[in-house]
Amino acid sequence: MIPTAFATLPLKPSLLQNLTSLGYDKMTPIQAHSLPLILAGTDVIAQAKTGSGKTAAFGIGLLSRLVVPHFGVQGMVLCPTRELADQVSKELRRLARFIDNIKILTLCGGVPFGPQLGSLEHGAHIVVGTPGRMLDHLRRGTLELKSLRMLVLDEADRMLDMGFQDDLKTIIAAAPRNRQTLLFSATYPESIAAMSATVQSQPVTVKVEAVHDSQQIKQLFYLVEREKRTAALAQILGHYRAESTLVFCNTKKECQEVADTLKQRGFSALAIHGDLEQRERDQVLARFANKSVSILVATDVAARGIDIKELSAVINYELTRDPEVHIHRIGRTGRAGEQGLALSLVTDAERRRATAIEDALGETIVRVEVETLTMPSTATHEAPMVTLCIEGGRKNKMRPGDILGALTGEAGISGSVVGKINIFDFHTYVAIRRPSAKLALERLSANKIKGRFFKVRKF
Numbered sequence: 001m002i003p004t005a006f007a008t009l010p011l012k013p014s015l016l017q018n019l020t021s022l023g024y025d026k027m028t029p030i031q032a033h034s035l036p037l038i039l040a041g042t043d044v045i046a047q048a049k050t051g052s053g054k055t056a057a058f059g060i061g062l063l064s065r066l067v068v069p070h071f072g073v074q075g076m077v078l079c080p081t082r083e084l085a086d087q088v089s090k091e092l093r094r095l096a097r098f099i100d101n102i103k104i105l106t107l108c109g110g111v112p113f114g115p116q117l118g119s120l121e122h123g124a125h126i127v128v129g130t131p132g133r134m135l136d137h138l139r140r141g142t143l144e145l146k147s148l149r150m151l152v153l154d155e156a157d158r159m160l161d162m163g164f165q166d167d168l169k170t171i172i173a174a175a176p177r178n179r180q181t182l183l184f185s186a187t188y189p190e191s192i193a194a195m196s197a198t199v200q201s202q203p204v205t206v207k208v209e210a211v212h213d214s215q216q217i218k219q220l221f222y223l224v225e226r227e228k229r230t231a232a233l234a235q236i237l238g239h240y241r242a243e244s245t246l247v248f249c250n251t252k253k254e255c256q257e258v259a260d261t262l263k264q265r266g267f268s269a270l271a272i273h274g275d276l277e278q279r280e281r282d283q284v285l286a287r288f289a290n291k292s293v294s295i296l297v298a299t300d301v302a303a304r305g306i307d308i309k310e311l312s313a314v315i316n317y318e319l320t321r322d323p324e325v326h327i328h329r330i331g332r333t334g335r336a337g338e339q340g341l342a343l344s345l346v347t348d349a350e351r352r353r354a355t356a357i358e359d360a361l362g363e364t365i366v367r368v369e370v371e372t373l374t375m376p377s378t379a380t381h382e383a384p385m386v387t388l389c390i391e392g393g394r395k396n397k398m399r400p401g402d403i404l405g406a407l408t409g410e411a412g413i414s415g416s417v418v419g420k421i422n423i424f425d426f427h428t429y430v431a432i433r434r435p436s437a438k439l440a441l442e443r444l445s446a447n448k449i450k451g452r453f454f455k456v457r458k459f
């Protein structure tokens with residue numbers, strides 16, 4: 001048996017203490033297998049999916065190697081999407097709470113260069129970002145890698161799928177040879193092996209069971225006729241009425257069509273796919289995460305890197321050709337000890353795909369006729385929360401406390417009806433329990449926040 005106590009690793013006592021304070025009692029399997037190697041300086045290829053604790057695995061490695069008094073970029077994490085980069089930065093900052101004066105910088109596209117330049121000038125220990133923007137900084141000479149000791153490629157398979165191969169090559173060529181390189185990937189196609197061979201040195205592969213604990217995820221196949229697919233989806237959604245459901249489609253066009261149809265049928269649904277602008281993406285994700293939208297219809301690429309905790313159900317509108325992608329999709333539900341639901345619509349033409357998935361999982365999945373589902377006739381499909389958008393954000397020095405203060409102070413609204421607050425550069429989203437949303441909108445519009453009035457509207 002491989003030890004699972006963090007205390008068995010050569011880690012600083014302050015880091016160990018912080019892990020305990022974060023509630024990380026023992027290592028997850030990917031951590032237990034990879035951390036001894038990572039801490040010994042070995043290059044590692046880790047096959048791990050989101051939710052496995054992979055961020056902490058490379059994060060603990062990165063933090064253990066830092067020479068804090070030296071303000072040069074010593075660690076770099078490359079991610080396929082901005083959402084994943086934000087998530088990784090967040091987790092690194094939580095892990096780094098025990099170190100004073102550590103700077104972790106997120107460098108992604110879709111946001112202005114200016115503030116990033118300023119932050120880089122002040123020096124950073126770790127940079128996390130997407131390949132395109134990293135490359136821009138390298139070309140402009142605003143990012144310098146001569147002190148780099150550890151490079152992490154996170155979701156490397158997806159970065160290759162998204163066409164970042166050349167960018168990655170150029171970035172890596174600018175890094176010192178004498179570095180440690182960690183490659184994290186959910187799948188291990190040929191292209192990853194080839195990539196590893198050019199950027200890693202004597203790597204050791206670590207693989208933990210890709211298959212989920214079937215106790216954790218209740219999986220069902222719903223047999224449907226092709227033309228009745230959308231009606232079947234509505235029936236399933238109406239029957240389960242899950243708080244947050246991610247619906248996967250194979251194409252962008254279908255995503256939009258499915259979301260539009262669901263909306264017409266009274267469901268709270270939005271689509272997310274590669275054609276959305278960054279601001280729209282941020283908005284959609286924030287509204288889904290704060291429970292003011294219950295259903296998100298996504299393509300695989302758009303859903304990558306979305307870290308929505310408490311995702312109650314995943315529905316496959318169509319089965320994927322690749323069983324690994326299916327396993328990845330359904331792994332988004334049933335995290336953190338909760339039982340998840342993974343429901344797939346299966347048409348006659350998809351039977352082969354269904355069997356391939358069962359083979360990959362090594363289990364039989366129960367097939368159900370959609371007609372067996374009951375749907376309460378009086379069902380309302382409204383999401384429990386409503387998002388209010390305040391036309392002021394980080395640039396106005398807005399902080400969550402300012403908004404809570406404006407709502408709960410004189411306005412007399414209970415803090416318990418206020419949900420997530422997401423602050424962006426120029427605007428802020430606040431989730432409010434539906435019955436209190438109208439009052440909150442009135443109060444936020446009528447009261448000053450940070451000494452001035454802001455425009456507020458409801459989605």
Ligand code: AMP
Nearest residue numbers: 024026027028050051052053054055056
């Ligand atoms: P990741 O796979 O990096 O997306 O991590 C999934 C979640 O697991 C994150 O919310 C982490 O904060 C959490 N996590 C990571 N390592 C541990 C651990 N050893 N014990 C408990 N939770 C953890």
